Amino acid sequence: xxxxxxxxxxxxxxxxxxxxxxxxxxxxxxxxxxxxxxxxxxxxxxxxxxxxxxxxxxxxxxxxxxxxxxxxxxxxxxxxxxxxxxxxxxxxxxxxxxxxxxxxxxxxxxxxx
Amino acid sequence: xxxxxxxxxxxxxxxxxxxxxxxxxxxxxxxxxxxxxxxxxxxxxxxxxxxxxxxxxxxxxxxxxxxxxxxxxxxxxxxxxxxxxxxxxxxxxxxxxxxxxxxxxxxxxxxxx
Numbered sequence: 221x222x223x224x225x226x227x228x229x230x231x232x233x234x235x236x237x238x239x240x241x242x243x244x245x246x247x248x249x250x251x252x253x254x255x256x257x258x259x260x261x262x263x264x265x266x267x268x269x270x271x272x273x274x275x276x277x278x279x280x281x282x283x284x285x286x287x288x289x290x291x292x293x294x295x296x297x298x299x300x301x302x303x304x305x306x307x308x309x310x311x312x313x314x315x316x317x318x319x320x321x322x323x324x325x326x327x328x329x330x331x332x333x
Numbered sequence: 334x335x336x337x338x339x340x341x342x343x344x345x346x347x348x349x350x351x352x353x354x355x356x357x358x359x360x361x362x363x364x365x366x367x368x369x370x371x372x373x374x375x376x377x378x379x380x381x382x383x384x385x386x387x388x389x390x391x392x393x394x395x396x397x398x399x400x401x402x403x404x405x406x407x408x409x410x411x412x413x414x415x416x417x418x419x420x421x422x423x424x425x426x427x428x429x430x431x432x433x434x435x436x437x438x439x440x441x442x443x444x445x446x
Contacts, residue, residue, distance in 0.1 A: 251431040263423055263437040264376065307375060313431040318364050318383040321435060323375035 223247065224310050226324035233298045233331045240294040241327045243308030252311040253284055255293050257304040258326065264307055267293075298331045305329075336360055337438035339424050345444045346414065354409040354441045356424030362436075364429035365407040367399060370421040370440075382407060383429055414445045 226243045233239045245253075253270040268275065270282040270291050281294040291308055308324035337358045346352050356365065364383050368376035381389035382401045396418075398410040407424055421442050425435040 254434050261421075261442075263439045266434045266436065269432070269434060311431055314381075314389060318381040318388045318429060319427060319431060319433075319435070320378060320381065320389060321366075321376075322378075325375055 222325075223322045224308055224324040226306075226308050226327045228325055229328040229330075231327065231329045233295075233302075233329060235298060235300060235331055235333050237298050238294065238296050239298060239329060240292060241306070241329075242290050242292045243324050243327075244288075244290045245308075245310045245322075246289070247310065247312060248286075248289060249312070250310045251313050253291050254309040254311065254321075255280075255282055255291075256307040256309055256323075258307055259304050264323075267306070295329070298329075300331050300333065303329060303331045337424055337426055337436055339422075339438035339441050341441055342439070343442045343444075345446060346411070347446050348414060348416070350414075351410070351412045353411065354422055354424075354443075356407040356409075356426075356438055357405055358426040358436075358438075359405055360426060360436070361404075362426035362428055363404065364427045364435075365401065366425040366427075366435060367397075367407070367409050368423040368425065368437075370423055376423055380409075411443075414443075416445045419443055419445045 255267040256264040258264045274283045279296045283292045305326040367379040370376040380399045400408040421440045424438045427435040
């Protein structure tokens with residue numbers, strides 16, 4: 221079983237619609253969670269951190285369910301510029317060694333006019 | 334503009350060459366990272382430096398040799414690489430706390446002939 225799993229998609233989304241997708245992680249001791257977006261042939265860019273109580277940043281809402289070990293991302297009022305690969309990222313603090321990010325395989329989102 | 338700067342942007346080298354990738358950040362981050370990313374795959378961690386000391390080596394072959402001259406700089410020395418080492422090499426930095434995200438440079442696209 222992969223440490224962090226995502227539906228690869230693609231999710232084909234009409235402009236203005238809402239899309240949501242999940243990510244599951246295997247390490248129940250994982251400490252922090254993030255969503256990054258990556259455009260083709262570009263570096264990953266932080267979209268948002270994911271907090272236990274859930275958090276919102278504009279049109280983006282992230283949720284964390286520690287009991288079921290999944291994270292979700294919801295995008296409202298999708299824009300063409302939201303087309304990207306969304307990477308679910310889990311951070312584990314390795315004692316005395318530092319942080320280790322484990323990436324999911326990414327979910328591809330295509331927003332169409 | 335990314336706050337983590339990587340040079341060169343592109344590198345083509347033969348299997349017998351020696352070259353170095355460079356990464357610089359001025360955000361006061363105490364942890365720096367090297368990742369390797371193949372096409373259509375997520376980034377894979379190679380090395381972690383915490384307070385200028387190598388803290389994690391993800392069983393990377395010795396033909397990759399990291400170096401951290403100071404808290405702002407991270408190098409990756411390359412020697413006798415193989416064609417399968419062709420990939421995007423990403424540098425990242427963070428404050429080093431588990432709830433702090435990593436910030437990525439825009440990468441060096443490496444091709445081994």
